[in-house]
Amino acid sequence: MWKGRLSGAVMASAVACVTLLSLAFASVPVRAQTAFDRPGGDYFSAPVASGDPEDCALLCERDRRCRSWSFSYPDVEGGSAVCWLKNTVPARVPGSCCISGVRGAGVIEPRVEGVETSIDRPGGDLRNFELKEGDGVEACKAACTADNKCRAFTYARPGYTGREARCFLKKEIKPPRRKAGFTSGVVR
Secondary structure, eight states: OOHHHHHHHHHHHHHHHHHHHHHHHSSSOOOOOEEEEOSSSSEEEEEEEEOOHHHHHHHHOOOOTTTTEEEEOTTTTSSEEEEESSOOOOOOOOEEEEEETTTOOOOOOBBBBBBBEEEEOOOOOOEEOOOOTOOOOOHHHHHHHTTTTEEHHHHHHHHSSSOOOEEEEEEOOOOOOOEEEEEEEOOO
């Protein structure tokens, strides 16, 4: 008699624990993966005029078939950014071309000391120049650090201000504005 009640109580406790654990894990925010692609499973693609990966994540949220997504930055040939919706969750692979995530994953940019991801600091330009292929944010930051007149910088990915990446050195620190494809920082 007690054995049946005891096993029922144990089972109820186990179910309660599993339920609590699933709720705890469900409250942990899901993040998109910057510099990763998820090849395969595509059922829809569309250009993203804004060039903002958050628009791709939102497109997936609004489509019931979507289980994951990949956002491709504009290419150097002048093509626009593209959002790829997927009806599966393919394995992620490293790729600087892309940001990918699963449904429910908003875009959370990585935090790096002295670097403001998806931020433009318009105005206050000292000078700007095209970067060599393969040079990135670090080359732009180094150019600003080497110039005593430079107080801040903004790096534009290829395809956002032209075919090549561009570095803007700033003589004044202007207020930051959110803008996909741009990375800024204050040096001095």
